[in-house]
Every structure is written in structure tokens, then in C-alpha cells.
Amino acid sequence: MDPMNIVPLGLYLVAGLVYAVHFVGRSRPVGRAATTLLIVGALSHTFVIGMLTMQAGHVPFAGTTQAISTFVWLLALSYLYVEIATDEHAMGVFIVPLLVVLQAIPAFQPGAEARVSAVLESPWFGVHVSSLLFAYASFALAFVIGITYVLLFKEIKAKHLGFFYARLPSLEVLDKMNLRAVAIGWVFLTVGVLVGWVWASQARTAVDLDPRVQAMSLQDPKIFVALLCWAVYSFELYAQRAIGWRGRRAAWLSAVGFVIVLLNLVPVSYFFTKSHNF
């Protein structure tokens, strides 16, 4: 157990419960309380990440476990941004559980602080990892917004106006939020992948070749799956521009994309990759 990562986990958990209460009861004070709790959780998480950064001398995302913690932190911040921008507390009940589940990994299974391998001592490292994590956080948001879109769409289509109808913002708003989150995520994913590619080709010329660098090719699952993600989201954006695919179809594509992201973030990183197991 890692006491430092437990504190934000606890706060996210409580915030998630309060979001659920807000979602059911729709009381504005409760909604504000949930947001406040989430802000406190994100702040404590900022503090944890700040401490680790000071300790290690770089932002803590060397090592899958720490990268997940940083991802959770970025997702919490992005969601708070969306919430403050739209003044809409209803989505917290979908996002915050995701924070809780993912934050449980660094909280209960802290990886030993990886001695920073020589390969990672490059300015590219920070850009590569932070843009990818930010992209994944955006995709997570798009995923959740997409789910809520489908829920509301089904209610209106079935002419059974109930639970979600009373609580969610309009379809149009959800659709726009989904596509915006995907667009932002796509930009960061592209930057992250390109930087990784440039960096890997540079590292190949180094004298003492790290076996992991050698493994960096399309055959490696981590890289392959990341490119698959890129393909899915590129298609979603293209389909929206070119043939007006939006609404439910865009929402489903966001969901598929994010499942792949999660796959890449957790099982692939822990068990399969040969190139990214830092």
C-alpha cells in the first residue's frame, strides 16, 4: 500500500459517492459539495505528484504504476475543467468511478520507484509521456460523455423520458463535448506518437543499446495498440467532418477507442510489452 496515493483515492471515492447522491437527488448544494471534494482530491493528488517529482527529479511517469497515477490526475483535472466550463455536475457520477478504479492501482500496488534508465534521460521523454497521458485523459472524457449521450438518446427515442432526461444536458451539448474531447485527444496522441518515433530512432544510434529500444517496432503490442487507437479516433474525426457521423455513432466510436486505450494502459503495459516495460 502506498500511503501517498491512498489520500487522493479516498477523496475521489467520497467525491464519487457524493456525485451519485447528487445525480439521484439533483440537489445543487450536493452537486457543489461533490465538485469541492473532487477539487480537494485533485489538489492532494497534485501534491503527491509534486512530492514524487521533487524526489525523482522528474515528473513521475517512469514506470507503469506511476504513469497511471499521473493519468488519473490529468483526467481529474480535465474533467474539472469541463465541469466548470459547462456548470454541469451530472457527469461526475460516470467519470469519478473511473478515477477510483484506476487510482486503486498505484495506491495498493506501488511499483518500486524505477531507477531511471539511461534511455529515459532525454528531454523527449517528458513530452512523449505527458502528451500521451493527456490524450488518454481526453479520450476517457469522450468515452464517458459518449455513454451519457447514448443513454439520453435511447430515452428520447423510446419516448420514455425519465431518469437521464431529467439529469443530463442536451444531446447537442453532449455530442459537441464528445467530439471536442476526441479532437483534443487526437492532437496529443499524434504529438506523443511522433515524438516517440523520433526519439526511438535517435536512441537506436546510441552506443550501449537498451534491449527495450531494440524492441520498439510495430510488432510490439504497446506501439501497435497505440497506433490502432490513433486509427480509430482519426476515423471518428474524419467520419464526422466528411459524412457527418455524429451523435450515437461518434459516441460508440469514442467508447471503442477508449476500451483500446484502457487495454494499452493497464494489461498491455504490465504483461505484454517488451519495449515499454520501464
Next chain:
Amino acid sequence: MHLLLIGVSHRTAPIELRERLDFSARGLSEALATLAGRPSGAEAAVLSTCNRAEVYLACENLDRGRGDAEQFFADFHRLTHEELRPHLYAKTDAEAARHLFRVAAGLDSLVVGEPQILGQVKDAYGHANLQQTTGPLLKRLFTSAFTAGKRVRAETRLAEGAVSVSYAAVALARKIFGDLKDRTVLVVGAGEMGKLTALHMKSQGIRKMLITSRTATHAEGLAQAMEATVIAWDRLVGALSESDIVITATGASAPIISRPLVETAMRPRRHRPLFVIDIAVPRDVDPRAGNIEQVFLYNIDDLQAVVVENVSRRTAEVDQAEAIVTEEVDRFRNWMQSRGAIPTVVALRQRFEAVRRAELERLEPKLTGLSPEARARVDEVTRLIVEKLLINPTEQLKSLSDSETIAAYTDVLNRLFDLSRTGQADSSLQKELTAAFAAADRRAERPRSAPAKTSSSS
């Protein structure tokens, strides 16, 4: 001082009588001036809407007040007592307050929870204020009514959900499109229902309205009234493609908009959603058109089902709203009763002031040697001492709410300070004190969660 309400509403009087009792027709100002001039008291407010005509009065004697008010109703609207009396209701004090609070909360409305009434109550108070016919009692009554109305809106869902078909359609459109500002509405057919729904859409600030009808002249007539553009009947598909919301209300005996027609219209839209409201009976749109992705088709029955659900949801909130009203009535009742201590407070202050004056007079020969500044200072200091001594007793008396305790305190104070000797309280001081009470109440009210007036008796 008592509170008296006399009035008629949609619950007691038919529309014909309510029309004749409409105050706005003959001028609220005149009515208020007449009421304020009556012998039984000066505070008056008139609430006049299409569903009710009510007069709120503050008076010393309820019977006389009631007589005056009934006379006023009859004279002002030129009706006989026989015509009027069966429909009038009268309520006093806390029950009158409860009535106004329920009205402000929308509990007494024809459509429970309708939102306009709170604004109308505010207007009634604003008018009375402008005419200076309000006093401490009505001020307190109306501000409490606003509190009750606002609390019911904020804490219950009494006003939530559309309860008419056309509002339900607007609410649905907003749930699909968000803002309706940049949307285009197409009205098919020139029926009354379609016009009503279109008007509601228009009030949401839509960008463009198109009208098409098989009979071109009908469409033109409606288009002029609604500032809309007429589209030829054979251009229906194009108009469908262009619109976001379609309202159909023709008298056709078979569906005029088939599924293939909608499919054709959807093609150039590139999956932009289309909301079709079919309020015609028999239906104008083939129900299978609703299965097309991004087409939301609602017919009159679907909308009515939404309305029925909303109405039952509102009804479920009534108990909670009534509980809030009761809370506010209790606070108001406590406040009214605490006003019973005013004469004692006045007498006590007069007694203290009299002692101070007497002492200053007695010392007059010794003070002659002092400069005017020093004499003013002496006067100031003695006055402050008296003020300081009276702060706590005044607060304590003010906090009393039940009449027995007030009577006991009054008795004790009378004996201790020999208050009966001071004689009748002079009215200017009484007025000043009443106003001070009202101001103190407003300050105390601000943190609303504080319990109403703690009673120090036990």
C-alpha cells in the same frame, strides 16, 4: 393588529364574476387609495390576476375590517352583496398568511406549480408600496410570501416538467438541440394546435420559421401572423431537409409524410437530428419514420403521456411544498405574536426617558455654569446609559412569541417599573419602534437556517 384577507379565486367564483372583479381594469391605484382611506386601518394590498382578486388588510377590529372590505368589493365593482357574498372567502391572521404563501408557491394555482404567480404577487406588493399603503404587517407578510415561494421552487420539484402539450414539445426540443436560437422550424398545416406550438417555439428565439399547407391561402394567413416564410406544398421534402423541428397539424385523413419521404429528406442533412412533432389526429407522419437514426418522432399521445407523467410528478411534490408553507406560516405567526410585546417596550422606554429628563431638570441649577458643549455631553452620556440599560430587556421582550409569556412579562415589568403611571404610549414613538422591530427582523432573517425566534420562557 390583525391581518385580514377577503377575495375570490378560480376555486370559488366562475370566470364571469372574476372578470367583473378584475382590478386592473379600473386601476389598482384607485382601489388601493380607496382601501387606505377606509376608517378601519391604513395598510392594504390588492392581488389581482385572471384567476383571483384578493385584498389583504391590516386592521385593529376584524369585524369592522371585514365589513369595510366587503363593502369595498361591492362598491368598487358595482355589485350587490347578494351577487358577491357566496363567492367571497375571508381568512384572518396566520390562515390569511398561509393562503398568500400557498398562492405565491403556486399551490393554489389552476395548474399547480405554475411559475408566473410569484411575479404577480411581487407586482401586487410593488403597487401597494408605490401607493404607500403598506406598513410593517403587510411588508412582513409579503416578504415572507416571497421566501415561501422561492423556497418551494428551490427545494421541491413542484414547478418542474412541462404540463401542457406545447410546452412539453418545447422542452423536448431543448433536450435534443440545447439552444433553439439557430434552429429552423417548419409548420405543416395551418391548424390551431400547430400554431400554438409554433408560437411557443418562437418564444425560444428560433432563427427561422417556415410554413407550408396544401391550401396556400391558409399558409399565407398564418405566415403573416407569425412572421414566417411560406413554402410551396410541392417543396415539402426540401423544407424538411432544411428544418430542425417539424410540427405537423393538418386535417389530412391519411399520413402525408411517409418514411421514404423522411429518408429522402434526411440524406442531405448529414445526420443532423430532426425532431418531428405530429400533433394531428389522425396522424400526419408514418410512425415508422421514427425508426430512422437521428429522427425523433413524437405524436400527440406521446406528448400527452409526458404531460400526464409531469403532472403526477408535480402532485407528488405537493406535500413537501405544503410543509415548507407551514414552516413559513409558523415563523410569521411567531412574529405576529411577538408584536404583542410592543406596548410594554414602548412604556418601558418612556419610563426610562421620563426619569432621565426629570433628573436632568432637577440638576439644571448645578449645570448652568457649564459650557453648551459640556451640557450637550451630559445629555448625551445620560441618554447612552439609558439606551445601554434597555438593550437587553428590549431584545428579550422582542424574542417572546407566546401570548401567555408576554402577559407574564408585561405584568412583572408593570409592577417593577410602575409602568401604568406613564400612561398611554404616544403614537409617534410606537410607530418608530414598530419600524425598528421590522428592521431588526429583517437582519435576523438573513441567515435563514436560524430557528425562528428562540423563546426564553419555559
